[in-house]
Amino acid sequence: MEREVLEHLLRYRSLLLTTHEPLDGDGVGSELGLAKLLARLGKQVRIVNACPTPDTFRFLPGIETVQSFPAGMNGAVDAVVTLDCGTRDRVARVLDAVPGKPFVVNVDHHAGNEPFADVNWFDESCAATGQMIYRLAIASGVEIDADMALALYTALVSDTGRFSYSNTTPACHEMAAHLLRCGAKPSLVLRHLYREKPLSLVRLEGMAAQELRFAGDGEIAWTHVTQAMCRSAGITQIDARDIIDIPASVQGVIVAVLFREMETGRPTKVSFRSSGVIDVNRFAARFGGGGHARAAGCQFQKPIGDVEPAVIRDLEAALAEAKREHAGD
Numbered sequence: 204m205e206r207e208v209l210e211h212l213l214r215y216r217s218l219l220l221t222t223h224e225p226l227d228g229d230g231v232g233s234e235l236g237l238a239k240l241l242a243r244l245g246k247q248v249r250i251v252n253a254c255p256t257p258d259t260f261r262f263l264p265g266i267e268t269v270q271s272f273p274a275g276m277n278g279a280v281d282a283v284v285t286l287d288c289g290t291r292d293r294v295a296r297v298l299d300a301v302p303g304k305p306f307v308v309n310v311d312h313h314a315g316n317e318p319f320a321d322v323n324w325f326d327e328s329c330a331a332t333g334q335m336i337y338r339l340a341i342a343s344g345v346e347i348d349a350d351m352a353l354a355l356y357t358a359l360v361s362d363t364g365r366f367s368y369s370n371t372t373p374a375c376h377e378m379a380a381h382l383l384r385c386g387a388k389p390s391l392v393l394r395h396l397y398r399e400k401p402l403s404l405v406r407l408e409g410m411a412a413q414e415l416r417f418a419g420d421g422e423i424a425w426t427h428v429t430q431a432m433c434r435s436a437g438i439t440q441i442d443a444r445d446i447i448d449i450p451a452s453v454q455g456v457i458v459a460v461l462f463r464e465m466e467t468g469r470p471t472k473v474s475f476r477s478s479g480v481i482d483v484n485r486f487a488a489r490f491g492g493g494g495h496a497r498a499a500g501c502q503f504q505k506p507i508g509d510v511e512p513a514v515i516r517d518l519e520a521a522l523a524e525a526k527r528e529h530a531g532d
């Protein structure tokens with residue numbers, strides 16, 4: 204499939220790359236890796252996202268070329284590549300605003316991806332969209348330089364949880380080994396992504412740990428991040444998704460949940476992390492969300508205080524059922 208996708212991309216002169224908001228390491232790493240690859244193939248490339256770029260990614264070469272909508276929308280493009288987006292609504296703001304009628308290519312590794320584009324390349328067996336871009340690079344014969352390697356390594360490290368999630372395969376480590384030979388510096392990625400964080404985020408993590416709650420005999424753990432907590436921690440705009448690591452790290456927890464109160468008038472976002480007993484992709488799909496079996500999310504147009512008890516109640520029932528199914532296997 205990568206050859207076919209490459210042939211499609213080669214037909215166009217100017218391309219716009221985009222990914223979902225908020226930006227994550229796989230999204231931005233895939234964008235920068237693919238931009239570099241296409242530039243080497245003589246293409247005009249623009250990267251435009253619906254949201255600003257978090258400071259975390261400032262260490263990536265080429266990050267200054269990443270524009271945030273509505274910047275970067277003037278002038279038609281021949282094709283758009285959406286990266287790491289399972290559904291059209293994840294990129295709708297950019298897709299709806301792109302001038303002209305560009306050809307759309309969708310490259311993604313989520314389960315149950317919706318085929319919203321002209322060409323849809325899905326590969327659930329890939330741990331990261333960056334792994335698919337790596338395969339494109341190999342198929343193109345273009346030499347992977349240190350900058351491209353660093354971008355793709357960032358994508359891989361992010362989506363495998365530093366090679367710790369169950370999606371980590373021998374192919375991931377083979378790709379990582381190759382990227383290191385091409386000049387990627389793991390210590391740089393790890394320092395910027397994990398070892399260093401703003402004091403305000405450390406404060407927020409402390410508050411989220413204080414707010415931990417449990418259900419289902421301690422097998423369900425959850426916490427929340429409210430606007431009031433963000434204000435008191437001194438955080439203005441942040442992607443606090445990683446706070447789910449707090450409930451997920453408690454011994455005996457099978458499924459962890461994080462509730463986030465977005466800005467006023469915006470939805471409540473819910474993230475799930477499962478140790479495997481329950482498929483949280485299926486559970487999130489009940490509420491119109493999705494993701495992967497062990498990590499998924501959804502959102503509600505309701506206040507966080509209403510969403511929390513309702514979701515936890517449903518999750519308790521779903522977990523009990525999943526455990527019965529497991530016992531019956």
Ligand SMILES: [Mn+2]
Binds near residue numbers: 229230312
């Ligand atoms: Mn991804």
